[in-house]
Amino acid sequence: MAYEKELDAAKKAASLAARLCQKVQKALLQSDVQSKSDKSPVTVADYGSQAVVSLVLERELTSEPFSLVAEEDSADLRKDGSEDILQRITKLVNDTLATEDLTKAIDSTLTTDDLLRATDCGTSEGGPNGRHWVLDPIDGTKGFLRGDQYAVALGLLEEGKVVLGVLACPNLPLTSIAGNKNSSSSEETGCLFYATIGSGTYMQPLDSKSDPVKVHVSSVENPEEASFFESFEGAHSLHDLSSSIASKLGVKAPPVRIDSQAKYGALSRGDGAIYLRFPHKGYREKIWDHVAGAIVVTEAGGIVTDAGGKPLDFSKGKYLDLDTGIIVANEKLMPLLLKAVRDSIAEQEKASSSL
């Protein structure tokens, strides 16, 4: 199979990073949370996860030139007053790597300088040429802080196209979340979704060696029977617009609101049939929020486009250049969805121009 070595490395990296996140989420302290310059939250686990993935990829794929486009960087960790937090992250990463006996291979225990260096491996800009790993070390940090859904999302771009994606979703139930969104019941949770180009999408439990199962998007053809996913956070997506689209389509079920690319994972196994994402005006989508999720859904038979029906173009660097919004559905529902999206956006524009 193509990309076998890369897939093994990516699964190992994302699973180990997820283990670090689980540990932090269990014992989350307010002092572990900082605010970035754009006011979004970042935790010791975001940094720790990024360092773990970067170190594991570097170790497992020694023969490859290594370029990583990742969400976090070390600027805030280098500021005066950050020494304690940097020590904590370094210990977390060392403890996590030690569980896999990777520390020996990674040249004994990491220092805080090693940690900073590993974090900054992720400063590549991506683009249309060559290979770039794309990482969101915790996607859905707000969900992570609430104790809800989040994902470690790792993808690989080759000449601007996504060829591999892994999503580790520690809080996602192994069985369908349909009608059971952030499930905090005793149900078993922790899913690892993965896909390589042309080979389908698979899911396996995050923390066990049980066999992977091949997954497929929902085959629902009648929108009345479809359910749709959207961001939990109203600040990330226009809930009013999705509600207007859903009612045009005749969707009966209420929206399923969950954080992170866990939505793409859940869609790839048919928990819901549609994903609607319409950021507020002026927001620019970053590639790490969609690379892994997009291939996980497309290899499971789904379609991911912008609101105008164009495929997402991951070759433009860190940002996605797109017409309003991102939508996902199966092949049968997509034409109806595109029409409902077009009509709802036109109505919204008409209403706002008449104000």
Ligand SMILES: Nc1ncnc2c1ncn2[C@@H]1O[C@H](COP(=O)(O)O)[C@@H](OP(=O)(O)O)[C@H]1O
């Ligand atoms: N105003 C905004 N509009 C749309 N997306 C936003 C946003 N502010 C942050 N985001 C992105 O939304 C992601 C979470 O998506 P979701 O709403 O599906 O959980 C965040 O990822 P991080 O949590 O990795 O920062 C962040 O990149």
Ligand SMILES: [Mg+2]
């Ligand atoms: Mg963030």
Ligand SMILES: [Mg+2]
């Ligand atoms: Mg993200």
Ligand SMILES: [Mg+2]
């Ligand atoms: Mg993130």
